[in-house]
Amino acid sequence: MSSRSINSATVKITDVAAAAGVAPMTVSRVINTPERVSADTAQRVREAIERLGYVPNLIAGGLSSRRSRMIAAIVPTVASPMFSAPVQTFTDVLGEAGYHVMLGLSGYGQDGEDALIRAVLTRRPDGMLLTGASHSEAVRRLLRDAGVPVVEIWDTSDTPTDMLVGFDHAELGGAVADYFHAQGHTDFAVLAASDPRAAARREGFVRRVRQHGGHLVAERTLPAPSGIMDGRLALRDIAGDLGPRTALFGSSDNVAFGVITEAMRLGIAVPQRLAVCGFGDFEISRSSEPPFTTVSVDGAEMGRVAAANLLARMRGATVPHRVLVPFRIICRASA
Amino acid sequence: MSSRSINSATVKITDVAAAAGVAPMTVSRVINTPERVSADTAQRVREAIERLGYVPNLIAGGLSSRRSRMIAAIVPTVASPMFSAPVQTFTDVLGEAGYHVMLGLSGYGQDGEDALIRAVLTRRPDGMLLTGASHSEAVRRLLRDAGVPVVEIWDTSDTPTDMLVGFDHAELGGAVADYFHAQGHTDFAVLAASDPRAAARREGFVRRVRQHGGHLVAERTLPAPSGIMDGRLALRDIAGDLGPRTALFGSSDNVAFGVITEAMRLGIAVPQRLAVCGFGDFEISRSSEPPFTTVSVDGAEMGRVAAANLLARMRGATVPHRVLVPFRIICRASA
DNA sequence: TTGTAGGCGTTATCAG
DNA sequence: CTGATAACGCCTACAA
Numbered sequence: 182m183s184s185r186s187i188n189s190a191t192v193k194i195t196d197v198a199a200a201a202g203v204a205p206m207t208v209s210r211v212i213n214t215p216e217r218v219s220a221d222t223a224q225r226v227r228e229a230i231e232r233l234g235y236v237p238n239l240i241a242g243g244l245s246s247r248r249s250r251m252i253a254a255i256v257p258t259v260a261s262p263m264f265s266a267p268v269q270t271f272t273d274v275l276g277e278a279g280y281h282v283m284l285g286l287s288g289y290g291q292d293g294e295d296a297l298i299r300a301v302l303t304r305r306p307d308g309m310l311l312t313g314a315s316h317s318e319a320v321r322r323l324l325r326d327a328g329v330p331v332v333e334i335w336d337t338s339d340t341p342t343d344m345l346v347g348f349d350h351a352e353l354g355g356a357v358a359d360y361f362h363a364q365g366h367t368d369f370a371v372l373a374a375s376d377p378r379a380a381a382r383r384e385g386f387v388r389r390v391r392q393h394g395g396h397l398v399a400e401r402t403l404p405a406p407s408g409i410m411d412g413r414l415a416l417r418d419i420a421g422d423l424g425p426r427t428a429l430f431g432s433s434d435n436v437a438f439g440v441i442t443e444a445m446r447l448g449i450a451v452p453q454r455l456a457v458c459g460f461g462d463f464e465i466s467r468s469s470e471p472p473f474t475t476v477s478v479d480g481a482e483m484g485r486v487a488a489a490n491l492l493a494r495m496r497g498a499t500v501p502h503r504v505l506v507p508f509r510i511i512c513r514a515s516a
Numbered sequence: 517m518s519s520r521s522i523n524s525a526t527v528k529i530t531d532v533a534a535a536a537g538v539a540p541m542t543v544s545r546v547i548n549t550p551e552r553v554s555a556d557t558a559q560r561v562r563e564a565i566e567r568l569g570y571v572p573n574l575i576a577g578g579l580s581s582r583r584s585r586m587i588a589a590i591v592p593t594v595a596s597p598m599f600s601a602p603v604q605t606f607t608d609v610l611g612e613a614g615y616h617v618m619l620g621l622s623g624y625g626q627d628g629e630d631a632l633i634r635a636v637l638t639r640r641p642d643g644m645l646l647t648g649a650s651h652s653e654a655v656r657r658l659l660r661d662a663g664v665p666v667v668e669i670w671d672t673s674d675t676p677t678d679m680l681v682g683f684d685h686a687e688l689g690g691a692v693a694d695y696f697h698a699q700g701h702t703d704f705a706v707l708a709a710s711d712p713r714a715a716a717r718r719e720g721f722v723r724r725v726r727q728h729g730g731h732l733v734a735e736r737t738l739p740a741p742s743g744i745m746d747g748r749l750a751l752r753d754i755a756g757d758l759g760p761r762t763a764l765f766g767s768s769d770n771v772a773f774g775v776i777t778e779a780m781r782l783g784i785a786v787p788q789r790l791a792v793c794g795f796g797d798f799e800i801s802r803s804s805e806p807p808f809t810t811v812s813v814d815g816a817e818m819g820r821v822a823a824a825n826l827l828a829r830m831r832g833a834t835v836p837h838r839v840l841v842p843f844r845i846i847c848r849a850s851a
Numbered sequence: 852t853t854g855t856a857g858g859c860g861t862t863a864t865c866a867g
Numbered sequence: 868c869t870g871a872t873a874a875c876g877c878c879t880a881c882a883a
Contacts (some may be wrong), residue, residue, distance in 0.1 A: 204869065218868070234658075234661060236638060239640075242860075243575045243861085251577060266595075283616065301575070303572055303585075397816075413803065432864075464745070468743065540876090540878090579859050
């Protein structure tokens, strides 16, 4: 026997079985399908489990059953509520169904995601959550070959990899332009992070502004993810281009907060000279002074639906390939 | 043969071996210890892997090698930079060493953590990161029995479960009191979330205030995790108790920002009538107007050191049982 | 440097 | 309801 047995303390299913006077398979049933075991057998087995301190080995179980009971979730970052909210509910819902979620942080960049997906497939996830809807063809093939159910969130596409729960960022940007237009604005500005979804929001905004015959007085690209200071610096940068009344769309609430903060410092009246709309409905949009207008997307709900669809799919049910969740403009003091 | 073979498409190591004309073990070596394989054999094997689209099965590998190459990290939440920063660097460092990190979100509560640890042990992690240093005796025994290396972060203890990389919250609170005292303050207030570490910071602060003969004019417990609005409401609540010059310590930068925001609204001059110090050195402390004084702990560094120690330990090296990382007060406009 | 033998701990499957 | 048997796909250990 090998030196592995140094750690001889590890209790395995056969030990429990012996202690309870049953076959290993019965112990397995007590753990996984207790309804198929008689009450007192189950009781005896549970006592043995407790007494020996048995911790089942899901690695072995997974190899045998070909189900890892693990779902991989890949998001750019969890440092933003944008992604931490859906991840949280996604994890909760799946947890209750007996799945663990393995989180992968891809950063903002194609390469990171590709490598991560490849790496995580190595653990044979039973399902997968991906952020965004544009993935390399290599990845899509990989996922298809692996036969892993996939939910994409936070974006939309006419050709989802598999299932999708998201919304249209360009449409959202357009809605913000409409909102400003309805308030009589004719001069617009937009500050957007360089990631693909922020870019889509900006493009939707700009397109609609043009359709309304509006004038785009300033447009800047910020790093992704962008923060408060990026918003402040950007406003300082474009302050000279502002007309007597400009409507600004920021790609996140952090950016919008930075803009408002800097506007106050520069003596630019919000919303009189500068109307501001953010994105995300983060805590700060609601709790800072003044609270500011933003676009809310229910990330938590997105996570829940994504989890529910994945579960349904794994149960063999048919699931809609695309679910669009609503966004709505939350009107507060800044616009 | 069973119906499992329905999914006959799955390429396994034997398929690659056959295609490359070598033994399975050689393929394994090409993947895990390429330096032990001749260059051209390796080349041939890699081509076969590529051609067949082979994705190694870590579940099988893990069962066989008794190494999951997975590290479990358990933190209360990832919605706060307090924890997302160390998690990020921890994940990065371990990722480069070939480990995946499985993140568990325990919330603020003992039960959540206990259950999570139990659940995750089921996957036989090679190591584990825990937040805080006080865990139930049951959990400590479980971890010891499992023989899993454990690093605790974000707190300190005389009796770490295994390894620890953290700091002393009470001492930190004391340092803030000293800082205020050195500025001549005699009236103090403290707002602290109800989690154990925020409570420790508060206690350290209060104790030192007393030692300095200071007067504690207000003290409130906030929900955990606490946000901007909690800070605003708390300030409104205690505004009447404030003297002509009070020094307030908030348990997080969110709370401190809320306090400052509300102070401005109420016409309480910061720092003249109300000096404020937060905790965390979050982006907002630096980027809001005015930027405010806070205590910085290098969470990213903590994550890096935790990862490095875990790796060293898994390599069999001896690792210090306790590493304390420094904190420092960042003096800005609010105090 | 490469190969062979056997087992890692669990569960699917089929029989009783 | 319970048990016996044979995989699951890979890697450790040892041999060549």
